[in-house]
Amino acid sequence: MTTLLPVLALGFNALVWGLSWWPLKTLESQGLHPLWATAIIFAVSLACVLLWRPQAWRGMRQHPALWILLLASGLTNVCFNWAVTVGDVVRVVLLFYLMPTWSLLLAWWLLGERPTGHALLRLLLALVGVALVLKTPDTDWPLPQSLADFLALLGGFCFALTNVLLRRLHDTPEAARMLAMFGGGTFTALAFALVGTAAGFVTHPAMARELGWLAILGLTAAFLLGNLALQYGAARLSAHTTAMVMLSEVVFASVSSISLGASEWTARIALGGSLIVLTALLASRPSKTSLESP
Numbered sequence: 001m002t003t004l005l006p007v008l009a010l011g012f013n014a015l016v017w018g019l020s021w022w023p024l025k026t027l028e029s030q031g032l033h034p035l036w037a038t039a040i041i042f043a044v045s046l047a048c049v050l051l052w053r054p055q056a057w058r059g060m061r062q063h064p065a066l067w068i069l070l071l072a073s074g075l076t077n078v079c080f081n082w083a084v085t086v087g088d089v090v091r092v093v094l095l096f097y098l099m100p101t102w103s104l105l106l107a108w109w110l111l112g113e114r115p116t117g118h119a120l121l122r123l124l125l126a127l128v129g130v131a132l133v134l135k136t137p138d139t140d141w142p143l144p145q146s147l148a149d150f151l152a153l154l155g156g157f158c159f160a161l162t163n164v165l166l167r168r169l170h171d172t173p174e175a176a177r178m179l180a181m182f183g184g185g186t187f188t189a190l191a192f193a194l195v196g197t198a199a200g201f202v203t204h205p206a207m208a209r210e211l212g213w214l215a216i217l218g219l220t221a222a223f224l225l226g227n228l229a230l231q232y233g234a235a236r237l238s239a240h241t242t243a244m245v246m247l248s249e250v251v252f253a254s255v256s257s258i259s260l261g262a263s264e265w266t267a268r269i270a271l272g273g274s275l276i277v278l279t280a281l282l283a284s285r286p287s288k289t290s291l292e293s294p
Contacts, residue, residue, distance in 0.1 A: 018252025059176025074184025079155030087148025132272030
């Protein structure tokens with residue numbers, strides 16, 4: 001089976017995530033915290049899923065593992081959306097994309113997929129690219145030094161777990177998987193938003209400008225289509241290939257943030273981004289020896 005369509009689907013999802021920082025920052029500047037924004041976006045998406053497939057809850061009852069997917073997917077969206085809003089965009093995305101390391105270990109443990117030497121070399125190439133982009137003379141190694149760093153690392157682990165679970169649960173009803181992912185984003189974000197607002201570290205939602213609601217609607221449509229694309233691609237590719245293709249998000253986020261003045265372009269970033277793109281392209285090529293399954 002060709003891998004072109006699944007790879008393109010994952011690439012679209014990476015594009016959505018790589019550009020989402022800008023409308024999220026715009027919404028925060030208008031008084032809507034990213035946790036509240038995430039809760040609203042995924043609540044609308046969840047309502048669309050229930051209107052389309054109201055029987056999707058049956059799949060949740062029949063496949064308890066979908067509840068793990070719900071939690072993993074929810075934490076992924078909460079951590080990434082929060083981190084990319086309060087932290088440096090490039091640094092957050094790069095810490096988040098230590099994800100291939102988590103995917104390698106999780107796929108071995110949960111799926112029994114043992115990476116070959118070629119897979120390990122691709123992983124090394126990707127990590128070199130990430131290190132080149134992140135390790136500039138003025139920045140430290142990717143060690144957690146702020147809330148954004150911790151959120152990015154946790155989000156990357158949860159995203160890797162989400163991808164592995166999508167692969168493992170590919171035989172479950174598609175509507176049930178969608179319900180788990182959008183339900184996770186809704187309830188996890190809402191829980192964090194309510195607790196954070198009560199504790200005082202999350203501002204009360206206050207947004208009245210038309211531009212803000214347009215951003216909400218646009219983000220809702222983008223995340224809805226992006227999550228559908230992720231499910232389609234991740235269910236048809238190995239966890240390693242999914243992780244590598246999704247690394248293109250680093251490039252989308254870096255280029256967009258640099259273009260809008262949120263980050264500085266350097267030769268080191270260009271070289272590291274090129275290595276990451278090369279790794280994604282190599283991973284997207286069909287190969288019978290890329291993985292060994294016992």
